[in-house]
Amino acid sequence: MARNIEIKARLVEGIAAVLPRALALPGATGPQHIAQDDCFYAVAHGRLKLRRFADGSTELIHYARGDTLSAKASDYVRCPLPDATAADTLHQALERAQGLLGRVVKRRQLVLVGSTRIHFDRVQGLADEYLELEVVLGPGLGDAAGQAVAEGLMQSLGLQDAPRVAGAYLDLLR
Numbered sequence: 001m002a003r004n005i006e007i008k009a010r011l012v013e014g015i016a017a018v019l020p021r022a023l024a025l026p027g028a029t030g031p032q033h034i035a036q037d038d039c040f041y042a043v044a045h046g047r048l049k050l051r052r053f054a055d056g057s058t059e060l061i062h063y064a065r066g067d068t069l070s071a072k073a074s075d076y077v078r079c080p081l082p083d084a085t086a087a088d089t090l091h092q093a094l095e096r097a098q099g100l101l102g103r104v105v106k107r108r109q110l111v112l113v114g115s116t117r118i119h120f121d122r123v124q125g126l127a128d129e130y131l132e133l134e135v136v137l138g139p140g141l142g143d144a145a146g147q148a149v150a151e152g153l154m155q156s157l158g159l160q161d162a163p164r165v166a167g168a169y170l171d172l173l174r
Helices: 015-023 085-098 143-156 169-171
Strands: 002-010 028-041 047-053 058-065 072-080 100-113 116-123 129-136
Touching: 002 143, 015 028, 015 116, 015 169, 028 085, 047 143, 058 085, 058 129, 085 100, 100 169, 116 143, 116 169
Parallel strands: none
Antiparallel strands: 002 072, 002 129, 028 047, 028 100, 047 058, 058 072, 100 116, 116 129
16 A cells, blocks of 8 residues: 655646746656546545546546645555456446546646655636645655655745645535
């Protein structure tokens, strides 16, 4: 199981103002443009989504994290699917068995800073633009250190006072 520390915030200034600051961070690479289409299913614990990418690849992702405004730990498991037919069949099975909670379609610009992913998101159906920061926790980097990295990056981006989002985009759409 993988683990990261996440912060999600609404970008009052918008992506156009913040993206250059992210690209100016030491070691920053990108941006990489990513289109994602996520279907969320009802589950007893955490969140389960089937993610489809514009290139046709698909993965099933389960994650569990607290819905708080602070930098929070997220445990996740990603399961790549072999092809679109398998993804379609899995979607049908999950929808029938668990129920479909909703769908989130987004366009991302990804900037990498070391092992941290900074996503600049535009979500279909939401007027605002968002930042999702994920500090990947590897060997020797615990929650407290990851939270310090996340908060430090928010400060470096000038976003220490940005309005934070507690839950998932699906929650905002509902």
